[in-house]
Amino acid sequence: MVARRRPALRTAWNGIGAAVAALSLIFALCPRPAVAQLFETRAAHAILIDSDTGTVLFQKDADIRMPPASMAKLLTSAVVFDAIKSGKLSLDDEFVVSETAWRQGGATSGGSTMFAKVGSSIRVDDLIKGMIIQSGNDACIVVAEGMAGTEATFANLLNQEARKIGLSDSHFVNATGLDDPAEYTTARDLARIAKYIIDEFPEFYKLYGEKEFTWNRIRQPNRNPLLDMNIGADGLKTGYTEAAGYGLVGSAVRDGQRLIMVIAGTKTEKERSEEGRKLLDWGFRAFEKVNLFTGSDVVGQARVFGGDAHTVDLVSRSPVALFIPRGTSDQITAQIVYEGPVPAPVSAGQKIGVIRITAGEGLSKEAPLYAASDVSAGSLSERAVDGLEELLLGWW
Numbered sequence: 001m002v003a004r005r006r007p008a009l010r011t012a013w014n015g016i017g018a019a020v021a022a023l024s025l026i027f028a029l030c031p032r033p034a035v036a037q038l039f040e041t042r043a044a045h046a047i048l049i050d051s052d053t054g055t056v057l058f059q060k061d062a063d064i065r066m067p068p069a070s071m072a073k074l075l076t077s078a079v080v081f082d083a084i085k086s087g088k089l090s091l092d093d094e095f096v097v098s099e100t101a102w103r104q105g106g107a108t109s110g111g112s113t114m115f116a117k118v119g120s121s122i123r124v125d126d127l128i129k130g131m132i133i134q135s136g137n138d139a140c141i142v143v144a145e146g147m148a149g150t151e152a153t154f155a156n157l158l159n160q161e162a163r164k165i166g167l168s169d170s171h172f173v174n175a176t177g178l179d180d181p182a183e184y185t186t187a188r189d190l191a192r193i194a195k196y197i198i199d200e201f202p203e204f205y206k207l208y209g210e211k212e213f214t215w216n217r218i219r220q221p222n223r224n225p226l227l228d229m230n231i232g233a234d235g236l237k238t239g240y241t242e243a244a245g246y247g248l249v250g251s252a253v254r255d256g257q258r259l260i261m262v263i264a265g266t267k268t269e270k271e272r273s274e275e276g277r278k279l280l281d282w283g284f285r286a287f288e289k290v291n292l293f294t295g296s297d298v299v300g301q302a303r304v305f306g307g308d309a310h311t312v313d314l315v316s317r318s319p320v321a322l323f324i325p326r327g328t329s330d331q332i333t334a335q336i337v338y339e340g341p342v343p344a345p346v347s348a349g350q351k352i353g354v355i356r357i358t359a360g361e362g363l364s365k366e367a368p369l370y371a372a373s374d375v376s377a378g379s380l381s382e383r384a385v386d387g388l389e390e391l392l393l394g395w396w
Contacts, residue, residue, distance in 0.1 A: 044265025208235030
């Protein structure tokens with residue numbers, strides 16, 4: 001094991017696997033005594049994320065698979081938004097309401113519906129509002145059939161979109177979120193969908209905050225209870241099935257800070273509303289932002305093999321910040337993780353690894369790191385020395 005010391009940084013490299021740098025930072029801007037920041041929720045699954053920094057402020061079984069219920073409609077919406085953005089679909093396009101969509105998602109189905117009439121043609125613009133504001137199962141099926149022919153084929157688009165967004169543990173077989181043993185997601189993945197929609201489709205995101213929508217002469221309110229609580233909430237989506245229980249993906253903004261939360265598996269609508277409000281209130285109240293690095297700060301080094309330099313400085317392209325509990329002086333720990341040593345030549349801006357930051361139980365953030373400068377291939381003698389060092393360190 002070789003240790004290369006820099007101020008506040010100890011780099012460890014094993015020469016044959018991933019190189020990990022452990023960085024312990026005590027920030028002078030938090031000199032007050034540590035105060036435990038505890039939160040409990042009756043939800044079976046939950047996660048709370050600061051949207052700007054990506055800091056996970058709270059999580060409870062956030063990676064355990066669960067039925068998505070109508071929260072799956074967030075992904076259905078994302079597929080539609082992507083198609084419109086790419087020009088494959090227009091808001092003025094019209095889709096016909098099939099008997100299948102009417103029977104499985106209309107008023108006779110017993111689920112949430114926008115009361116679309118069988119055989120009628122509906123503009124995509126109105127179908128989107130029916131999906132988002134009214135949570136209409138019929139709207140989702142009409143869109144699925146209109147875009148892909150059948151809902152089952154549309155599920156392929158959903159799973160492609162899931163991979164694009166980076167969902168790590170989700171699979172979808174329908175557009176509505178109705179219970180199916182093969183359809184599942186996690187609280188963390190639902191939060192990723194929400195952030196994707198907020199960041200990529202602001203013109204459509206505003207629909208999630210609309211209080212009501214009237215279709216077929218029937219006025220229906222938005223089902224999101226957070227919108228009427230005066231807590232800065234402006235989206236996103238509720239869900240309920242017998243298997244899933246009551247769930248909610250929500251987002252709110254206060255003083256320029258946006259939080260995204262997911263709760264699932266609550267027992268009643270009232271419990272869902274209470275737990276969602278409490279989690280957001282706690283998130284805004286209990287944390288403060290700490291700027292860790294600017295986009296140009298050197299945050300560590302990576303070992304280089306066969307170069308004219310033994311190491312390359314690592315930087316983040318954008319500022320890295322973390323939210324920590326207010327009034328604490330807890331130690332912030334970071335690991336710089338990369339596959340190393342990195343073979344030369346290395347180009348400035350080349351992605352080398354990531355920095356994983358934690359600050360107490362449940363708080364985490366990850367950001368990519370890039371080479372700060374070029375490293376050219378070394379001379380024959382320099383490459384020989386590196387090869388010998390690699391061999392000896394690997395044997396040791």
